[in-house]
Each structure stands twice: as structure tokens, then as C-alpha cells.
Amino acid sequence: MLPRRILQFLIIYVLGICALLALKYGAGLSDYVIPGPDDLWRTGTEVFRPFGLDVLNTLTVAILGQVISVVLAIFVGVAGRRATWFGSFIKVAAYNVQAYPIVALAPILFILVGDGWITRLLIAAMICYFPVLLSVLGIMSEPVEDIEHFYRVTGRLRWQLEVKIRAFENLSKLTTVISGSATLAFAGTIVAEFIAANAGIGYSIRIALYQSDLSRILAALFFIGIVLSVYQGLLEITGALVRRTWAGV
Amino acid sequence: MLPRRILQFLIIYVLGICALLALKYGAGLSDYVIPGPDDLWRTGTEVFRPFGLDVLNTLTVAILGQVISVVLAIFVGVAGRRATWFGSFIKVAAYNVQAYPIVALAPILFILVGDGWITRLLIAAMICYFPVLLSVLGIMSEPVEDIEHFYRVTGRLRWQLEVKIRAFENLSKLTTVISGSATLAFAGTIVAEFIAANAGIGYSIRIALYQSDLSRILAALFFIGIVLSVYQGLLEITGALVRRTWAGV
């Protein structure tokens, strides 16, 4: 499963590069608009080590950010699941924060928490949490009548149990969303690095952009893709494992 | 429901402003770091019309972007729902595209589609589609055995019917995600405007950032919040309507 995933990523990547090269030769674009294959290859070997390390650096932040965001999303999703005033208030707050693009919030964030690692983490978590939240809200606000009935009528339906039942009944949806959201945590971390950090692959992309070096950007995309495929694959395997052990299938 | 939503947004906004002001006076910060109430008020009245128009401009792009992204997400979600090689290929492709931060893809986008309106739309759609995709994937890959059995054994389970059944059984989850994703379409459009446009509220925010004018940014956040609350509220009402008519509840 994991090797397949990586193979699939490679296919996509190669297809993308080929499309760009076709465009380059088709439209006769010069090397500074789209770099040629030799340039790509040279850059690729050159940045192999540094970008590899950068991506791993980014990955650590992304993983942490994802954990935070999943916890946050579950928290907000659980708090906002009811159709009460407070529930909808929580939802409005959570939605609005999301609507503000990070770039607009960044200055305020810098004022509040300063710069560095925490900001990077926070931005990653903010970008990642919302999609998880949407799913959690959808799942948590729909009763599973045929299971909950007994607990409700016998006065046993604490919120923890309610949440547990709904999570369990939608386990495969939840694991899909959570493992998929790794992608977002990654993208979020990169954005954060882009605007606020001095480490990580996002920072390298910013420098490459600033130096107008498309081959470096393409190389960075390659590393991002590989590492993400692996991480995502591992998450999916974990998801399957959780399903297996919890559901005893 | 709609007025309540707006009221809730106002409460959140006012709370946020108060927190900032408390910080300002607590730490004795100048208007340059955090603007005072008079400055805020003046800026607010000054930008009322232009920002209002900007936000509406952004909204139109966001709506279109959302429509595109929902269509795309459903398309990919349906194509990638099966546990086949092709299904997982589609998924890997869709996930990878998402992982690349827009800032890194922007140069490639500009090469491919040029700048302007289309790029803005595309970026909005790209940011918005992924969370919807995750949910659609989760929903579409889980069979509804007790309904599908009949159609499967009698050879009637075309993919359209399968999709329809699963969508219908998860209607409230889907509408939650789709109406929630409006937020993302909005944020996506703003990001796109930030990096690629010369119209819309994102563009105004960028200018305010360059001029480190926090009062303008706060005013922009206000308009974004209001318009988004209304749009989201309308989407939710539509969602409820769809549920009512389709499910006949």
C-alpha cells in the first residue's frame, strides 16, 4: 500500500514535469521561465540533502500541528454540535476565525505570541483544523437513534458517551478526514514558514521564489510530495488499525 | 436564525477588539502597533463604502469558486471512492495538489493560465475543494448495505445510484460540510487576491499590510465577518430546504 502510494505520486510528479516541459518547448519559453531538464536534474541532486532535511523539519511541525488541530476540532465540534444558542455561537466563532486569511491574521498573531516556533505551529493548526471541524460537526450533530435510545431513556447519555457512539458509528469517515487532513497540516506549516519562519521547506520555497528559481520550487514540491505520501500512508494504516482494534472487525 | 448569526458575529468581533484594546492600554502601546478606538472608528467610516464593495466583489468570486470546488470535490470523491488502484491514484493526485501551498504553485499557475480573474477563481476553488473532498470521500467509500443490497443483487447498482444513496443517507453531513466550506472559499479567494489580484478585499488587505495599517485590517475583518455570516446563514437555510424537499421530512 505504501509503495503503491509512492509510485502513484511519482507518476503524477513525472506527468506534471512532462507537461511543463512540453509547454516550454511547445511555446519556446526560455530557461528562466521554465527550466530545462538538465537544470532540473542538477538542482535536484544539489538540494537533495538540504531540502530533505527541510522537509523533515516541516513534517515535525506539521505532525504536531495536526495533533493540535484534531484535538481542537473535536473539542469545538463536540461543543458546537447542539442546536442551542451556545452551540451555534461556538460554530460562528470557529467559522469566522477560519474565514480570515492567515496573511491578515499574521500581524495580530505576531503581536500576541511573537515569532518563532509557536507561530508556525499555530498557523499550521489553524489551517488544518477547519476541515476536520466540519466533518466532526456533521457527524456529531446527527444522532444514532437506534443506539442512543436506550441510554437516553435510562438517563445514561452523558455527552462523552454520545460523542463516543457517534464517533464509533462514523469511524471510517473520521479516519478518512483525519488522515486526509495531514495534507492540510503540511500545507499550513509551509504557509507559516513562508511568512514567519527561518527554517523548513516553506522558507526554502520563499527564498527560491525570491530568487525566481523554478527548478528549486519544483524540487521542493517533489520532496513535499514524497514525504507527504509516506506520512499519509502511515496515517491510513494507523486508521485501519484503529478501526480494526476498536471495532474488533 | 440569520439575525442571530449576525449578532453572534458582532459579539465575537467586539470581544476581539476589546481584547486588543485592553492589550494596547495595558502595555501602553502606540497607535502604530494597535490603533485606538477613535482611529478605528474613523477608518471604519472612511472605508465603509470601498471595503463594502470589495467584499461583495470577493463574495462573487468566492461563490463561483465554491460551486466549482464542490463539483470538483464530488467528482474526485466519486471517482476515488473505490479501493481500486485507479481510485487510490485519483486520491493521491488530489491530495498532493492540495499539499502544495498556493504560494509555491502560483508561479506555475501564472505560466499556465495567466493572471487575473481566472487565477483568482482557481485558487479559491483549490483551497475550498479539499475539505469537501475529504468528507465526500469518507461518505462515498462507505456502503449503505441495507439499502444497496437490493440494487446490487439485482444488477441495478450503477455508480450514479450508489452515489445518490450514499449522499442521501448522509445528507445532513454533506450540507454541513458544503455550507461550512463557504468559509474556505472565502478565505481562499482572499488569499488569491492577496497574491494575485488587484481587486477584492484581499487586495485591500495587502495594501493595508504594506502600510502596516492595522485599523484597515480590522475593518476588513469586520466586513468579511458580516458578509460571511450572511452567506453562510443563507447556505444553511438552503441546506435545510434541500433536506426538507429531498427527504420529505
Place this chain on the structure above:
Amino acid sequence: MRLACRDIRYRYPGSENELFNGLGFVLEEPGFHAVFGPSGVGKTSLARLLTGGIDDFSGDVAVKGLPIRLYSHNLERLPGWSSVGKHLSRITPPGREAQRETLVEAFGLTGFMDSRFSRLSLGQRNRVNLLRYLIQHFQLLIMDESLANVDEQTREQILLTIKEMFPESCFLYISHNVVEVATFCRKILVLRSPEKSPQAVFVGGQDRRKDARLDERRLQQSMLEIVNAS
């Protein structure tokens, strides 16, 4: 105890016809009673109405001495994350453990306490579900087709055990089996279509208990009355 309905009128929102059209009855003795009637006549609806699941009806439901009224039906499920036995022990009120064990035995479920609910057969699910209701505190328990997917022998054993263990409680057993309700139930509330008046009538059953012999003739008589009434 007393359970009295007076002039109940109810129509499902969006449906054309009244389901209950002046329904009324009074039940004053505890015991194992039945609700009987053709499919679609409103048994489930009546049960939900008596236990708070439906509350936009007109008319009165007066209840005395039955503070806890539970409704159980045959499509309920247990959560899937641990075995049936674990779930049951978690929801056993303190002091009822022995009762639970007796019921597990009588219900023929001894071998299935380590299984997950989703791996049980339909009849096993029915039984597990009913069992967990029985060990709760209640004065009235409505069993909506709770044993519909259980074989007759097991069902008989279950009914006799319940009657023996809970002589003071009130049960309303919804079933489509005439012989069964006539045999085991004390009073049978026969529901009829809304055009008929009265919409519900009581018929006496044989109320058979453990170790009691059944009078075949009187049973035939009860069955006839039930069929005639419906």
C-alpha cells in the same frame, strides 16, 4: 397503578388520515399485558405516545404509580466497541448483577457474552436488547416486537422468566402472534382501525405462568375473542 388514555387524537404531520380518532382505555392492574392489532394499525405509535416519543397529540394520558416508563423495540443496537457482556455489566444498576446472570441464562445467551453485538444473529440481538431493559428500574416496559426474531421455544422460556421475575411490574408486549398473546398475557389491548369505535378494546388472556397448566379450551376462547375484536 393506573394508565388511562382518554379521547386520544393523533395524525402524523403530513399524513392525511387520523391514526387515533378518540382512542381511550384504562388499565389498572400490573402484569404482563399485550397490544395487538394488524400491521400499521398504530401499535408502535401508541407505545411512543405513552412513553413521550410523540407529544403533539390531543387528549389525555393519565398515569399513576408508573413513574418510569420505558420503550424498547427490536431494531435497537448496542455500541460496537466492546463485547456484549462488557456493555451489559456497565449498564447494570448496582445490586442487579444476580438478576442479570439469571436472565442471561434464561435467554440462552450464556455463550455470547464475549461477542460483539454486530456478530450476533438477529434473534440474539433481540434478546440482548430486551435483557438490558429488564435489568433497569422501571414500572412500565413496552416491548415492541422485542422477540419477533426469536424462536418459539426460547421465546416461551423468556416470557415465563420475565413474568416470574417481575410480578409487580407492568408490561405491554407488542406481538403479531395470537397464540402467544392469548397464552401469556393477562389483558390484550386490541387496536382497531380508526373507523371502528371504540378504537381499542380489552380482551382477557390466559396469563400462563411457569409450572401452570394451560386450559386448551379457554385458550381457544381467548384467541377467538382476540380475532373477533380485531
Place this chain on the structure above:
Amino acid sequence: MRLACRDIRYRYPGSENELFNGLGFVLEEPGFHAVFGPSGVGKTSLARLLTGGIDDFSGDVAVKGLPIRLYSHNLERLPGWSSVGKHLSRITPPGREAQRETLVEAFGLTGFMDSRFSRLSLGQRNRVNLLRYLIQHFQLLIMDESLANVDEQTREQILLTIKEMFPESCFLYISHNVVEVATFCRKILVLRSPEKSPQAVFVGGQDRRKDARLDERRLQQSMLEIVNAS
């Protein structure tokens, strides 16, 4: 036609005991047959095994003359987006519209064609679900407790109608009602616990048809045989 099982062995993954332990039987005549046995004995499992739902068993299932084998059970649902009538007409094979109408009538569902499935009573759902299978092309239809939540009178009418309309087809009717299977079924496959050998035996039933009188004595005899076999 011929439906023959030889030395079927099956154990659910993760379960300790064998469910089928050399099960074998041969059925060579079409008609309305039953599968009978206590709850949890493996009726549903056998049905799924015969229709492809379970395929990791050992032993042989040899089938001749029954190319289309359908399995239906009582927990199935219809999609909710339009009325039952619309769904039924969509899945009616060309030329079977009249048949469908006859069945709707006989099943007592005439008034419910405009309702959504989720608004039907349990017994009504059972009937709608069974009905849609009957109008499909099939040679073997397994009905797993398909009428478990329908009242006796309606059930009788349904069974008689089915037998009249599909005399050539083969049915396997899973039910817990001894009287019913003894009355209406031609052959009754009684499943027994895996320790017993053979694990399945056939008992003859009365195969009652419309307008035919029932011989009470022979019915008693059949019932006794069934009970003794199980």
C-alpha cells in the same frame, strides 16, 4: 432444478466454534420451502452462503437450473428520496407492472404507495421490501424473516398469493413460526446445532394453497416432526 450442499464447513473468522460442521442436503423440487431452526443456529448464514454473501467456506454447493438466486431480509430499506410507489415502479422489469399491482393489492399496501419508506410501520416496510424482490427475475428467492413483523392474517394472504403467482420458482422461507412453516411450506429444512448429525434434515409440510382445505391432523403431524427434528 437442483440445489445440493455437500459437507459444508464454516467458521466465522474470529469465532471459536464451527457453525457448519459437514452440513449437507439436496433439494430437487421447486416450490415454497422453509428453513427452520432455533435462533442462532445459522439460518441467515446458510442463506448468505447459498447466495454468495459468504464464500470462504469449505465443501460444495452445486446448483442446477437456478441461475438467479436472490437473498432478501427484513432489515432492508428503500431509499428515502421519493415515495414507495415511485421506487417500485422504477425497479419493475418491463412487463411486470400488472404483477406488481396484484401484489400491492394482496400485500395490503394500496394506500401507502405515496408514502416515503421511513414513514411506514415496521410490517409495512417488511412487505414493501419483499414485494420488490418478488417482481424481479429469479429462480430462487430466500426470504429471511421477511414477514416477521407482519400480522398473521396479512401474512397468510401474502404467502398464498406468492404460491399462486410463482408456482415454478423456488423459495426458501426463513421463519420462527412452526405452525406457519408446517402449514404453507412444501419441505422444511430443519437446521440443528453442529454437534448433531446430520446437521440438517428435511421434514414435509402441508404446502397449503389458496382455496385448499387443511387437514388438521396431518398439520399436527408435520408440526410434531419439525419440533422433534430440531
Place this chain on the structure above:
Amino acid sequence: QAAEAVVYRLKWLFNVSVVGDLYADEKGLFAEKNLAVTVKEGGPERDAIKEIELGHAQFGVASADQVIRARSKGSPVVVIAQLFQVNPLQWIYRSGRVRIGNLSDLRGKTLGVTFGGNDESILRTLLAMAGLTERDVNLFSVRYDYTPFLRDRVDIWPVYRNAQGIILQDQLGAEGEETAFFNPAEYGVRFVANSVVTSEAMVRERGDMVRRFLSSLLAGWQMALEASRQPQVLEMLARFDPNLPPRVLAAQLDATRSMVRPEPNFSVGAFDAAAWRQTERIMLEQGLIPQPVGVERSLEPAFLP
């Protein structure tokens, strides 16, 4: 005695534009004065003035427009040195295809401009001087990447002449395209760029530390720009900015030198008060500040060596 901890926030990434700052740090010039300086990279979302006010930094680099804006909003910011004597913000163009001999040549051209940025103020001033209105030119909104310029959709494109300017010149040169720079200063617009800032409180209460810091910093700049140290400096730059080939780095360093030390014996850091006044006037005219702030009063030459 333990060194005093100081945070110094730059305006941009580590590259040739901060070569003196890096050199001072590398060579231990701060440590010599008993200061433990943390030099932090800047970026588009960074604002040294705000960080100084919030106490996250003690010194920083800001452009003149930032300083003027902050002063007009009551921020207690003080400028203690002006690093760039010539604003590196200039426009690159393909001299083979585009000819800009005087301001009126801008007519009809597609001009890259970062709306809201310094280059907008500068460009608008230039247009006003040439008697051109927005309708006489096409303004093209500039963003993170250069593709529109690379694909020749825009005639002139704003760059930091000593940094990206050199890189683009090199890339286009490799394809045989000639480039040149359009420098506003040649037309009399001398908008001030990067300067060293700190807070009024620092000046008032920690004058000694300010003096030690600034003298080390400026010494770093002096040394980094001396031709004799070029190999050493290039080696250092290559470490901080490893992606660029040495020839590009050398060209960048040359360009920087001419902007920070226009003459061989120029003392780095001196104020060009007239340019500051012009900067303020431009901002006032364009409505970027509501009223004059008297920017000279925030210039504090007392700490210059």
C-alpha cells in the same frame, strides 16, 4: 560580566542587503562591546518598529516610510543611522526592447508596481513630475513572483537592484537579453530606504548600549564593504545565501557597496536629511500621513561615530 542580550530585527531575509549586519555578528564585533546580539531575519509580514515597541527587539531595520508612518501614529521610534544612501528599490527593464531616457518615456508603458508599497509612492511621484496620469500608463500589480516580467508582459519591474536585480540580470543575460535599471534618484526622487531604528526609551536610558551597538554595527558595515575583504565577505555570504553562484554574489556586493558607501571614504550610517524631508513630503502629498510629523526630530545622529 555577562554580555547584555539584544535582539536585532532585520527587514528582510539574510542576503546581501544585510551583509554588514551579518559581518558584525560573524566577526564578533558585538561581543567585543559586551553585547550578545541575536540577529533575526525579516520578511514581508515583519515590522521591526512594532517589535521594538512590544519589547520583542531592541534594535531593528526599517524603511523611512515605516518610520514616518509610525511617528505619525505616536510610536516612540528613533532613527540612529541611515544604512542605504541610494534607495536600492529600482525598476529593471530589458534595455534591448525598452528605452527610458527621460520620465516621459514612461508614457504608454506597462509599469510594475506593488500597490501599497514604497514603489507605488515613488512611481506616483515620478508620474506626477512627468505630468502623466494613471491613464497614460498601465499599472501592473506586482506580487511574489516575476513570471509576468519574465514572460515579457510588463515593461519595467520593481526590484531591489542590489539583490534580485542582479539575479534577474544574470538569468536574462544567460539568454542573451540586455537589462538596465531605472533609478528614481536620477530624476530627483530620493526616497529613503533602510535605516537602523530603536526606541526613545533606549536612547534616553540606555544611551551607552545604543552607542556600543551602533558602533559595532557600523564597523561591521565598513569592513564588509572594503574591497580588500571581498573574498572573506563573499565566503560568508555564500554560507547564508548558498543558492547563488559566486559571480552573482560578487555583483550583488558591488552594487550594495555603491549604495551604502557611495564614495571610498564615506562614513557608513550618515543621514541625508534632505532625502528624509522629501520622503515625508511625498507621503504627505499622497495622503499616506494626515499631517506633517517633522521627521528630522526622530533622526538621532548623536550615536554615529
